Amino acid sequence: MFYPICVTCGVQYPAAEEPPAACLICQDERQYIGWEGQQWTTLAALQAGHHNIIKNEENKNKFPLIMGGLLGAAQYEKLADNPGRAMDGMKVQLWAHIVIILFIIMGNVGFFASRRREKREGGSL
Secondary structure, eight states, rough: OOOOOOOTTBBBOOSSOOSSSEEEEEEEESSSOOOOSSEOOOOOHHHOOOEEEEOOOOOOOOOOOOEHHHHHHHHHHHTTTTHHHHHHHHHHHHHHHHHHHHHHHHHHHHHHHHHHHHHHHOOOO
16 A cells, blocks of 8 residues: 655645545646646655755754755745845746756757758659
């Protein structure tokens, strides 16, 4: 028995032998589901690839929980309502991904246009 966790939204479900057929959150038409479809993971698998940092230095009554990396820093700034360098870094990263996707689209359009032109001219592929 294990506790299945939805890879897309992170919701953990009750212990079961098999994961549910679909995630209740991800069944919403507005929710993004990756090309691979519904995927499940376990807490052990998440712990193998991710880690959180718990610090108890400043105040003995507070336990700040910090997720590592740029995403964790941006989420922390958002929670603290104090936008800073990490939020700016996420914006830059977003635009870099958009540019990469546009280059991929342009390359595919060029490839298929050249194939179409070769077919029209009677050339072999």
